[in-house]
Amino acid sequence: MPELPEVETVRRGLELQVGRFPIGETIVCRSRAVAAPKGDPDGFTAALRGCELAGWRRRGKYLVAKLERDGAPAGELGVHLRMTGQFQWLQREERPPCPHTRVRFLSEKHELRFVDVRSFGELWFVPLGTPTEQVITGLTRLGPEPFSDAFNANYLRQRLKGSSRPIKNALLDQALVAGVGNIYADESLFMAGIRPHTPSGSVSAARLEKLRAALVKVLELSIGAGGTTFSDFRDLTGTNGNYGGQAWVYRRGGEPCRQCGTILRRDTLGGRSSHWCPSCQR
DNA sequence: CAGCTACCCTGGCCGC
DNA sequence: TGCGGCCAGGGTAGCT
Known part of the structure; x- marks a missing residue:
């Protein structure tokens, strides 16, 4: 994907x-x-x-x-x-x-x-x-590009204020931020230590900034790796990327967390599977 | 109007 | 071995 x-x-x-x-x-x-x-x-x-x-x-x-x-x-x-x-x-x-x-x-x-x-x-x-x-x-x-100045914690706070939908669903909403899909939504939420179910409006500005930084970092990492190994993705030469080896949680439900060993969970949110660590993400 | 669900499509995988 | 059923998921239409 x-x-x-x-x-x-x-x-x-x-x-x-x-x-x-x-x-x-x-x-x-x-x-x-x-x-x-x-x-x-x-x-x-x-x-x-x-x-x-x-x-x-x-x-x-x-x-x-x-x-x-x-x-x-x-x-x-x-x-x-x-x-x-x-x-x-x-x-x-x-x-x-x-x-x-x-x-x-x-x-x-x-x-x-x-x-x-x-x-x-x-x-x-x-x-x-x-x-x-x-x-x-x-x-x-489409909302702002994740790497743009317009995408910052203040913007997120404003847009998510009063929203009850899970932060995971918000990340997948292309009107909030452009280009994020299931892999990088799950990965960035793990890196920021935020549970995917958390109501968007209740995520503090400080944690939104953590999430923004995590998202930018994971996207940059993956671009540097030439995309993910997951899925059917192939570049023009038919080879796939190299990010998958570093996936923290994506498609790893039931497996131990790479950071703490706790068994990772898999839940359905917004019709999409979400993978997360009940210990590292609060 | 925010936020759901169904739908589009097909290969792969699981269970029987 | 074969088959039914389910899953993956980006975006949009249409509903509540």
């Missing part, structure tokens, strides 16, 4: 390995993968024909590529990997598409392939002149 560090790892791969990519042909293998223009894979391929992918940015778990035609702006391409989406960077004809191939971008010598087992991933074409968030509407609901 790609979260911010995994998406950032993919973004860097697209920048460094793929670089500028001239799209000749686009083949949509499953039309549901194209979120815009919705239900119109032919319109999607027609819009992209002759465009060049010219630089990628990340916002939360969204990736957005600049498109250029003959050196001039030609709109944007948005991508969300969701659960199992991945890009593969191949020589042309290197290997035939697997059954989970959703979209294929072909240049003269290479192929950038979007593969997605569970088919939750989506791609958007944003026409030139149309505001990006008008097409990729999820962008409008």
Whole structure:
């Protein structure tokens, strides 16, 4: 399940390995993968024909590529990997598409392939002149990036004041902070010593600052490791990250805490599994 | 309007 | 060996 560090790892791969990519042909293998223009894979391929992918940015778990035609702006391409989406960077004809191939971008010598087992991933074409968030509407609901100045203890205190929902649920809310998913929510709560069930509004400013710092630290660690080993995440070369070896609690329910030996718990919160240490987290 | 739940999808795993 | 049932989970629609 790609979260911010995994998406950032993919973004860097697209920048460094793929670089500028001239799209000749686009083949949509499953039309549901194209979120815009919705239900119109032919319109999607027609819009992209002759465009060049010219630089990628990340916002939360969204990736957005600049498109250029003959050196001039030609709109944007948005991508969300969701659960199992991945890009593969191949020589042309290197290997035939697997059954989970959703979209294929072909240049003269290479192929950038979007593969997605569970088919939750989506791609958007944003026409030139149309505001990006008008097409990729999820962008409008995103809170601040975890590394930004806007994401601080004061902000969290204000936003969570009076809220009864568990702090774990709040962390997963992309409107509160962008890019956090189940792995890093559980890991940061452990590092900050906060139980996932704690009502958001009752977490003190001091503990919110601990949580902010823990979240930034765990995200930075994982980006440095090239993403997590968990899940189906793969970078452009097909290798996965290296963060999983350091996981404190994620998916470790029933196992002993690496810090104190207490048996870790697993509870369902907000429809998601939460892993935590009843001794280290209060 | 905050905060739930169902849903989308498919491979993997568990129990019988 | 085979099959049913459940689980994983990001984001959104739609409900309370």
